Amino acid sequence: DQQVKQNSPSLSVQEGRISILNCDYTNSMFDYFLWYKKYPAEGPTFLISISSIKDKNEDGRFTVFLNKSAKHLSLHIVPSQPGDSAVYFCAASRNSGYSTLTFGKGTMLLVSP
């Protein structure tokens, strides 16, 4: 039973447009959410996170939105750049105390020039 779901395996966007990556979760105990980006042959790198006490967190071109009632979060990248082409993983955990990360299957983003 997948607790973190990324239903779109891939997404194609033109350079300069907005990329929206979606993530749904089922475990209501999750209260901390992260996005990781992964290039081929490299490990995932942390991108941005959000605590459940917020509904938005912004860092440069990257914004994460959290809708707790819908158990849904999304990552917006604007404007998208070809260097953003990578696999994006959504992850969730409990922020209180030690907790492992539960990952989605990832969405491959391709930004074309």
Place this chain on the structure above:
Amino acid sequence: GAGVSQSPSNKVTEKGKDVELRCDPISGHTALYWYRQRLGQGLEFLIYFQGNSAPDKSGLPSDRFSAERTGESVSTLTIQRTQQEDSAVYLCASSTSGGEYQETQYFGPGTRLLVL
């Protein structure tokens, strides 16, 4: 500074053989995690080490899997009598602590294991 390193980067082995994977965490990071990613899947948690506490082994898929960590340094993940379903990328991550708040985990490049 140096990031998380893992060795070997690639490993091909025959079914039934044992393999040992190594992870060098970022210096000073007390928490160390092992994950694996099978083809088309997300990352699955395997095991977690925090300082001198007993490790959380709840993610290990079978007793053929084991891991050790000496203090707050190197960790080795051992898979005995490998099976074809063990083929995956094995990722190691470290963080500054697994304490009160979730700390960012920094990942190594992974070891790609192929069991023939």
